[in-house]
Amino acid sequence: MQTDYSDTHRLGFLRIIQVLLAFNIMITLAVTVFWIKDSHAMEYSDILDYVNLVFNGIFFWLIWRRASITRAVIIGCCAFNIVSGSIYNMVTGTFNPIDQVILSIVDIVLIAYFATSKRVRAQLVEPFTLESTRADGQREAEFYRPRTWGFWRNLIMYFCVFSVVGHWLEAGYCTFIRFGILPGIYDPNSQIWSDWLYPFPVYGFGAVACVLLLYPLKTLLQKHLRGTVAPLLISFVANGLVCTGIELVMGLMLNQPLPDGSLPLWDYRDMFCNFMGQVCLQNGVAFGLVATLMTWVIYPGLETLFSRLSSDAMNTLFVAVAVGFAVLVFLYFINVVAPGISSGGSTDIFMGLLD
DSSP states (O other): OOOOOOOTTOOTHHHHHHHHHHHHHHHHHHHHHHHSTTTOOOOHHHHHHHHHHHHHHHHHHHHHHTBTTHHHHHHHHHHHHHHHHHHHHHHTTOOOHHHHHHHTHHHHHHHHHHHHOHHHHHHOOBOOOSBOOHHHHHHTSSOOOTTSHHHHHHHHHHHHHHHHHHHHHHHHHHHHHHTTSSOOOOOTTSGGGTOTTOOOHHHHHHHHHIIIIIHHHHHHHHHHSOSSHHHHHHHHHHHHHHHHHHHHHHHHHHOOOOTTSOOSSOOOTTSTTEETTTEEHHHHHHHHHHHHHIIIIIHHHHHHHHTTBOHHHHHHHHHHHHHHHHHHHIIIIIOOOOTTOOTTSOOOOSHHHHO
Protein backbone atom coordinates (compact mmCIF):
# COMPACT_ATOMS: atom_id res chain seq x y z
CA MET A 1 0.00 0.00 0.00
CA GLN A 2 1.42 3.33 -1.10
CA THR A 3 1.56 6.09 1.51
CA ASP A 4 -0.30 9.31 0.66
CA TYR A 5 1.86 12.35 1.38
CA SER A 6 -0.55 14.92 -0.02
CA ASP A 7 -2.19 15.76 3.33
CA THR A 8 -0.22 18.78 4.56
CA HIS A 9 -1.65 18.39 8.07
CA ARG A 10 0.14 15.05 8.46
CA LEU A 11 3.79 15.99 8.49
CA GLY A 12 5.14 12.84 10.06
CA PHE A 13 8.84 13.20 10.90
CA LEU A 14 8.73 16.80 9.65
CA ARG A 15 6.46 17.62 12.59
CA ILE A 16 8.93 16.01 14.99
CA ILE A 17 11.71 18.12 13.46
CA GLN A 18 9.59 21.26 13.95
CA VAL A 19 8.99 20.43 17.61
CA LEU A 20 12.68 19.69 18.18
CA LEU A 21 13.69 22.98 16.52
CA ALA A 22 11.36 24.98 18.76
CA PHE A 23 12.47 22.99 21.81
CA ASN A 24 16.14 23.58 21.01
CA ILE A 25 15.63 27.34 20.72
CA MET A 26 13.81 27.54 24.07
CA ILE A 27 16.19 25.24 25.92
CA THR A 28 19.35 26.90 24.58
CA LEU A 29 18.11 30.34 25.59
CA ALA A 30 17.01 29.03 28.98
CA VAL A 31 20.40 27.40 29.63
CA THR A 32 22.11 30.63 28.58
CA VAL A 33 20.48 32.33 31.56
CA PHE A 34 22.57 30.27 33.96
CA TRP A 35 25.98 29.59 32.48
CA ILE A 36 27.27 32.50 30.46
CA LYS A 37 28.09 35.38 32.74
CA ASP A 38 31.55 35.23 34.34
CA SER A 39 31.55 31.44 34.42
CA HIS A 40 32.01 30.24 30.85
CA ALA A 41 34.51 31.11 28.12
CA MET A 42 32.95 31.26 24.67
CA GLU A 43 34.49 28.78 22.25
CA TYR A 44 33.95 28.24 18.54
CA SER A 45 31.40 25.49 19.21
CA ASP A 46 29.36 27.88 21.37
CA ILE A 47 29.41 30.56 18.68
CA LEU A 48 28.30 27.97 16.12
CA ASP A 49 25.50 26.86 18.43
CA TYR A 50 24.09 30.38 18.57
CA VAL A 51 24.43 30.82 14.81
CA ASN A 52 22.53 27.55 14.47
CA LEU A 53 19.85 28.93 16.76
CA VAL A 54 19.15 31.53 14.07
CA PHE A 55 19.18 28.75 11.47
CA ASN A 56 16.71 26.78 13.60
CA GLY A 57 14.29 29.68 13.61
CA ILE A 58 14.54 29.93 9.81
CA PHE A 59 14.09 26.16 9.41
CA PHE A 60 10.98 26.20 11.61
CA TRP A 61 9.43 29.04 9.64
CA LEU A 62 10.21 27.52 6.24
CA ILE A 63 8.70 24.15 7.23
CA TRP A 64 5.66 25.96 8.60
CA ARG A 65 5.43 27.84 5.31
CA ARG A 66 5.87 24.55 3.35
CA ALA A 67 8.38 26.44 1.23
CA SER A 68 10.07 24.61 -1.62
CA ILE A 69 13.38 26.25 -0.73
CA THR A 70 13.43 24.45 2.64
CA ARG A 71 15.35 21.38 1.43
CA ALA A 72 18.18 23.41 -0.10
CA VAL A 73 18.46 25.75 2.91
CA ILE A 74 18.58 22.97 5.51
CA ILE A 75 20.98 20.79 3.52
CA GLY A 76 23.24 23.79 2.85
CA CYS A 77 23.30 24.94 6.49
CA CYS A 78 23.96 21.41 7.79
CA ALA A 79 26.78 20.97 5.28
CA PHE A 80 28.21 24.30 6.45
CA ASN A 81 28.17 23.06 10.06
CA ILE A 82 30.01 19.85 9.16
CA VAL A 83 32.63 21.54 6.97
CA SER A 84 33.28 24.53 9.24
CA GLY A 85 33.48 22.34 12.34
CA SER A 86 35.90 19.95 10.62
CA ILE A 87 38.12 22.81 9.40
CA TYR A 88 38.17 24.40 12.86
CA ASN A 89 39.16 21.12 14.51
CA MET A 90 41.89 20.53 11.90
CA VAL A 91 43.31 24.02 12.44
CA THR A 92 43.32 23.57 16.21
CA GLY A 93 44.78 20.06 15.94
CA THR A 94 41.82 18.34 17.60
CA PHE A 95 40.30 16.65 14.55
CA ASN A 96 39.33 13.02 14.93
CA PRO A 97 37.14 11.39 12.23
CA ILE A 98 35.04 9.35 14.64
CA ASP A 99 34.53 12.22 17.05
CA GLN A 100 33.62 14.51 14.14
CA VAL A 101 31.00 12.07 12.88
CA ILE A 102 29.49 11.88 16.38
CA LEU A 103 29.46 15.68 16.69
CA SER A 104 27.87 15.98 13.24
CA ILE A 105 25.31 13.20 13.63
CA VAL A 106 22.31 15.57 13.75
CA ASP A 107 23.46 17.40 10.63
CA ILE A 108 24.09 14.10 8.84
CA VAL A 109 20.60 12.82 9.72
CA LEU A 110 18.97 16.04 8.53
CA ILE A 111 20.91 16.01 5.26
CA ALA A 112 19.97 12.36 4.62
CA TYR A 113 16.32 12.92 5.48
CA PHE A 114 15.77 16.08 3.45
CA ALA A 115 17.72 14.68 0.50
CA THR A 116 15.76 11.42 0.29
CA SER A 117 12.35 11.80 1.96
CA LYS A 118 9.32 11.45 -0.31
CA ARG A 119 7.21 13.35 2.22
CA VAL A 120 9.56 16.31 2.05
CA ARG A 121 9.41 16.35 -1.75
CA ALA A 122 5.62 16.03 -1.72
CA GLN A 123 4.76 18.59 0.95
CA LEU A 124 7.45 21.29 0.85
CA VAL A 125 6.35 22.62 -2.51
CA GLU A 126 5.02 26.14 -1.91
CA PRO A 127 6.85 28.72 -4.06
CA PHE A 128 9.25 30.99 -2.26
CA THR A 129 10.34 34.01 -4.25
CA LEU A 130 13.08 36.43 -3.26
CA GLU A 131 11.82 39.18 -5.53
CA SER A 132 8.33 40.62 -5.44
CA THR A 133 6.05 41.44 -8.32
CA ARG A 134 5.62 44.99 -9.57
CA ALA A 135 2.29 45.16 -7.75
CA ASP A 136 4.05 44.30 -4.49
CA GLY A 137 6.46 47.18 -5.02
CA GLN A 138 3.63 49.59 -5.70
CA ARG A 139 1.80 48.54 -2.54
CA GLU A 140 4.96 49.18 -0.53
CA ALA A 141 5.52 52.63 -2.05
CA GLU A 142 3.87 54.32 0.95
CA PHE A 143 6.27 53.43 3.73
CA TYR A 144 4.21 54.66 6.67
CA ARG A 145 1.40 52.09 6.89
CA PRO A 146 0.83 51.36 10.60
CA ARG A 147 -2.24 49.21 9.92
CA THR A 148 -0.20 46.55 8.17
CA TRP A 149 1.88 43.66 9.53
CA GLY A 150 4.76 44.57 7.21
CA PHE A 151 5.14 47.98 8.86
CA TRP A 152 5.40 46.58 12.39
CA ARG A 153 7.54 43.65 11.26
CA ASN A 154 10.08 46.07 9.78
CA LEU A 155 9.84 48.32 12.83
CA ILE A 156 10.74 45.42 15.15
CA MET A 157 13.71 44.59 12.94
CA TYR A 158 14.88 48.23 13.05
CA PHE A 159 14.69 48.16 16.85
CA CYS A 160 16.78 44.98 17.01
CA VAL A 161 19.39 46.02 14.47
CA PHE A 162 19.83 49.63 15.55
CA SER A 163 20.15 48.64 19.20
CA VAL A 164 23.52 47.20 18.14
CA VAL A 165 24.37 49.67 15.34
CA GLY A 166 23.70 52.56 17.73
CA HIS A 167 26.30 51.06 20.06
CA TRP A 168 28.85 51.23 17.23
CA LEU A 169 27.90 54.83 16.44
CA GLU A 170 28.38 55.81 20.09
CA ALA A 171 31.79 54.13 20.09
CA GLY A 172 32.75 56.09 16.97
CA TYR A 173 31.50 59.35 18.50
CA CYS A 174 33.43 58.72 21.72
CA THR A 175 36.53 57.88 19.67
CA PHE A 176 36.45 61.42 18.24
CA ILE A 177 36.26 62.74 21.82
CA ARG A 178 39.02 60.36 22.89
CA PHE A 179 41.44 61.77 20.30
CA GLY A 180 40.47 65.38 20.94
CA ILE A 181 38.67 65.90 17.63
CA LEU A 182 35.45 66.76 19.49
CA PRO A 183 35.08 68.26 22.98
CA GLY A 184 33.44 66.20 25.66
CA ILE A 185 33.98 63.37 28.11
CA TYR A 186 33.90 59.61 27.73
CA ASP A 187 34.26 56.64 30.04
CA PRO A 188 37.25 54.43 29.08
CA ASN A 189 35.70 51.60 31.12
CA SER A 190 32.33 51.79 29.37
CA GLN A 191 30.66 48.71 27.91
CA ILE A 192 30.95 50.25 24.43
CA TRP A 193 34.69 49.49 24.27
CA SER A 194 34.47 45.77 24.92
CA ASP A 195 31.32 43.87 23.99
CA TRP A 196 30.75 44.97 20.41
CA LEU A 197 27.52 43.01 20.04
CA TYR A 198 26.06 44.42 23.26
CA PRO A 199 22.60 45.82 22.39
CA PHE A 200 21.72 49.26 23.73
CA PRO A 201 17.88 49.37 23.61
CA VAL A 202 17.90 53.18 23.85
CA TYR A 203 19.19 53.33 20.28
CA GLY A 204 16.57 50.82 19.17
CA PHE A 205 13.88 53.02 20.69
CA GLY A 206 15.51 56.00 18.97
CA ALA A 207 15.14 54.26 15.60
CA VAL A 208 11.51 53.47 16.41
CA ALA A 209 10.90 57.11 17.36
CA CYS A 210 12.40 58.20 14.04
CA VAL A 211 9.96 55.98 12.15
CA LEU A 212 6.85 56.65 14.25
CA LEU A 213 7.32 60.37 14.94
CA LEU A 214 10.03 62.00 12.88
CA TYR A 215 9.47 60.38 9.48
CA PRO A 216 5.78 61.46 9.38
CA LEU A 217 6.90 64.97 10.34
CA LYS A 218 9.41 64.94 7.50
CA THR A 219 6.79 63.88 4.95
CA LEU A 220 4.37 66.49 6.32
CA LEU A 221 6.97 69.24 5.93
CA GLN A 222 7.74 68.13 2.40
CA LYS A 223 4.05 68.18 1.57
CA HIS A 224 3.38 71.71 2.83
CA LEU A 225 6.69 73.49 2.18
CA ARG A 226 8.29 74.07 -1.18
CA GLY A 227 11.80 73.01 -1.99
CA THR A 228 14.14 70.88 0.09
CA VAL A 229 16.10 73.30 2.27
CA ALA A 230 13.27 74.53 4.51
CA PRO A 231 11.81 71.04 5.25
CA LEU A 232 15.33 69.69 5.86
CA LEU A 233 16.30 72.44 8.31
CA ILE A 234 13.03 72.33 10.24
CA SER A 235 13.21 68.55 10.34
CA PHE A 236 16.79 68.70 11.67
CA VAL A 237 15.81 71.06 14.51
CA ALA A 238 12.74 69.00 15.41
CA ASN A 239 14.74 65.78 15.30
CA GLY A 240 17.38 67.18 17.64
CA LEU A 241 14.77 68.41 20.10
CA VAL A 242 12.83 65.14 20.15
CA CYS A 243 15.94 62.98 20.61
CA THR A 244 17.28 65.32 23.28
CA GLY A 245 13.92 65.08 25.03
CA ILE A 246 14.15 61.28 24.98
CA GLU A 247 17.65 61.42 26.48
CA LEU A 248 16.45 63.86 29.16
CA VAL A 249 13.51 61.64 30.15
CA MET A 250 15.75 58.57 30.33
CA GLY A 251 18.34 60.51 32.30
CA LEU A 252 15.77 61.71 34.85
CA MET A 253 14.56 58.12 35.21
CA LEU A 254 17.85 56.18 35.21
CA ASN A 255 20.75 58.62 35.71
CA GLN A 256 20.03 60.01 39.16
CA PRO A 257 22.89 61.44 41.29
CA LEU A 258 24.79 59.07 43.56
CA PRO A 259 25.45 59.93 47.23
CA ASP A 260 28.69 61.69 46.22
CA GLY A 261 26.78 63.87 43.75
CA SER A 262 28.14 62.21 40.60
CA LEU A 263 25.90 60.91 37.83
CA PRO A 264 26.40 57.17 37.26
CA LEU A 265 25.69 56.83 33.52
CA TRP A 266 26.65 60.15 31.93
CA ASP A 267 27.44 63.63 33.17
CA TYR A 268 27.40 66.68 30.89
CA ARG A 269 27.67 69.32 33.63
CA ASP A 270 31.01 70.49 32.23
CA MET A 271 29.62 70.74 28.69
CA PHE A 272 28.44 73.99 27.09
CA CYS A 273 24.69 74.66 27.30
CA ASN A 274 23.79 71.63 29.41
CA PHE A 275 20.68 71.00 31.48
CA MET A 276 21.11 69.23 34.84
CA GLY A 277 24.04 67.34 33.35
CA GLN A 278 21.57 65.11 31.52
CA VAL A 279 21.58 66.75 28.08
CA CYS A 280 23.79 69.27 26.27
CA LEU A 281 23.81 71.23 23.03
CA GLN A 282 26.60 69.23 21.38
CA ASN A 283 24.79 65.93 21.83
CA GLY A 284 21.55 67.53 20.68
CA VAL A 285 23.21 68.55 17.42
CA ALA A 286 24.68 65.05 17.02
CA PHE A 287 21.27 63.49 17.67
CA GLY A 288 19.72 65.84 15.13
CA LEU A 289 22.25 64.83 12.47
CA VAL A 290 21.82 61.09 13.06
CA ALA A 291 18.00 61.29 13.25
CA THR A 292 17.87 63.41 10.07
CA LEU A 293 20.09 60.88 8.30
CA MET A 294 17.76 58.13 9.52
CA THR A 295 14.52 59.82 8.44
CA TRP A 296 15.74 61.26 5.14
CA VAL A 297 18.14 58.57 3.88
CA ILE A 298 18.39 55.32 5.84
CA TYR A 299 14.73 54.55 6.54
CA PRO A 300 13.46 55.39 3.03
CA GLY A 301 16.42 53.51 1.54
CA LEU A 302 15.78 50.39 3.61
CA GLU A 303 12.06 50.48 2.91
CA THR A 304 12.76 50.84 -0.80
CA LEU A 305 15.10 47.85 -0.64
CA PHE A 306 12.64 45.77 1.36
CA SER A 307 9.80 46.63 -1.02
CA ARG A 308 11.66 44.69 -3.69
CA LEU A 309 11.53 41.51 -1.61
CA SER A 310 8.57 39.21 -1.28
CA SER A 311 6.65 38.72 1.93
CA ASP A 312 8.24 35.27 2.22
CA ALA A 313 11.75 36.73 2.12
CA MET A 314 10.92 39.51 4.58
CA ASN A 315 9.20 37.21 7.06
CA THR A 316 12.17 34.83 6.94
CA LEU A 317 14.56 37.76 7.51
CA PHE A 318 12.39 38.87 10.42
CA VAL A 319 12.63 35.43 12.05
CA ALA A 320 16.43 35.45 11.68
CA VAL A 321 16.78 38.95 13.16
CA ALA A 322 14.36 38.24 16.01
CA VAL A 323 16.09 35.00 17.05
CA GLY A 324 19.53 36.60 16.74
CA PHE A 325 18.45 39.54 18.90
CA ALA A 326 16.93 37.14 21.45
CA VAL A 327 20.32 35.43 21.69
CA LEU A 328 22.02 38.76 22.43
CA VAL A 329 19.40 39.70 25.01
CA PHE A 330 19.82 36.38 26.83
CA LEU A 331 23.61 36.61 26.64
CA TYR A 332 23.86 40.13 27.98
CA PHE A 333 20.77 40.94 30.04
CA ILE A 334 18.95 37.87 31.30
CA ASN A 335 21.85 35.68 32.37
CA VAL A 336 22.59 35.40 36.08
CA VAL A 337 25.83 35.19 38.01
CA ALA A 338 26.80 31.65 38.88
CA PRO A 339 27.05 30.86 42.61
CA GLY A 340 30.45 31.87 43.97
CA ILE A 341 31.29 33.93 40.86
CA SER A 342 31.85 37.65 41.19
CA SER A 343 29.62 39.86 39.07
CA GLY A 344 32.44 42.28 38.45
CA GLY A 345 34.20 40.17 35.82
CA SER A 346 34.25 40.73 32.12
CA THR A 347 31.24 39.84 30.01
CA ASP A 348 33.24 40.30 26.83
CA ILE A 349 31.85 37.24 25.12
CA PHE A 350 32.67 37.89 21.51
CA MET A 351 35.83 39.97 21.72
CA GLY A 352 38.15 37.03 21.19
CA LEU A 353 36.33 36.22 17.99
CA LEU A 354 36.20 39.81 16.74
CA ASP A 355 39.75 40.91 17.53
